[in-house]
Amino acid sequence: MTTQILSVTNQIPEYCRAMSSSDTFHFSCNSSVACFNECCRQLDLALTPYDVLRLKNRLKLDSGAFLERYVIVEWEEGMRFPHCYLTTVDDGRGSCVFVKEQGCSIYDDRPAACRAYPTGRGASRRVDGTVTEQYVLLREPHCLGFATGQQHTVPEYFQTQGLADYNRYNDQLLQLLHHPHVRAGFRPNRAQADQFIMALYNLDFFRRELMTGRLKMKQPLSPMEFRSLSAGDDRPLLLLAVRWLLQEYFDEYWTSTGYRKINSAA
Structure with missing residues (x-):
């Protein structure tokens, strides 16, 4: 399972290829696809602040209780800022705590990375405050969703997956993450x-x-x-x-x- 890219780096992960805003791909994910829910295993899912906002409100939890129950905070040498990751189930497969046999139990408030899959977005803030985007397409060996499905561009796919608010609020963090002193x-x-x-x-x-x-x-x-x-x-x-x-x-x-x-x- 990939995570949405919050800031652009020079390295593209394995199985990824760069995409322009006009490049197209075919993809569909539903219970009729044989690999359904496999992208919710072996999870390494970074959570943005807006992800946590949506999830804690969905679960009707105080944010402190949500962090204690569902989040692992990592801040290691070389990291600019701490990273927050969703906890997983100890089932030998690293499954998402919210995935059930029938699918995602919090689907309407699922994190940005889940919405964006199998694509990714990198955002970079220029000196004048404008935000530039970089897209990638992730084709993991287990994913069979590319065999069928509607044709999309990445921006079109983002729209169907309800990513507008996620990107809008996540991009506000770039004021801090891409501050000249941080750079x-x-x-x-x-x-x-x-x-x-x-x-x-x-x-x-x-x-x-x-x-x-x-x-x-x-x-x-x-x-x-x-x-x-x-x-x-x-x-x-x-x-x-x-x-x-x-x-x-x-x-x-x-x-x-x-x-x-x-x-x-x-």
Whole structure:
């Protein structure tokens, strides 16, 4: 099982080939395909913050409880930021905790990588803030879904799989992940790595800390951000978490014209 690429690298995984936005492929995945559910085994599924937002709300869990029950956090030497992975079942096959014989039990809120399979997307942020995309097609030996199915381009396939919101919110993280200081070699210390997981993945805790004043924003909240705190709206809160991390790491925030120092704001 592949994972969606959040930032572009120079290495394409085995069985992958680069795709343009106009290249086509045939693919179908349903219970009539003999390999149904096999892509949910031997799982190495990285979760984005928006994935966790959708899953914890689907399961009606506090984000902290979701992380404790379903997420493995890794932060090893060479990693810029911690990675979160979905736990698997100890069945000798590394199966997804949410896969059942009849298919995915949380299908409507499945992670971006599951939606994108068998394609992948890389996103890169230019200095002016625009995002460029790179696509790949993954043809793993076990997958029989290429024998039949409708013809797609990758952008068309993304639309059918409901990836628009996932890509929109995941791309907001590039303000942080592709910050000039990060490109120049910045690596968070342990406390900053903990802040990264807390703000982006443990949103319910992040909300409580802001509401009680234990965490501070150096800029006033917009009306939408203030409503997200009081009304429990997680999507604008996730964007606020990105802004808070930029503040804590670099004392900066993002505008349509680029990064600005907070203490120089008008």
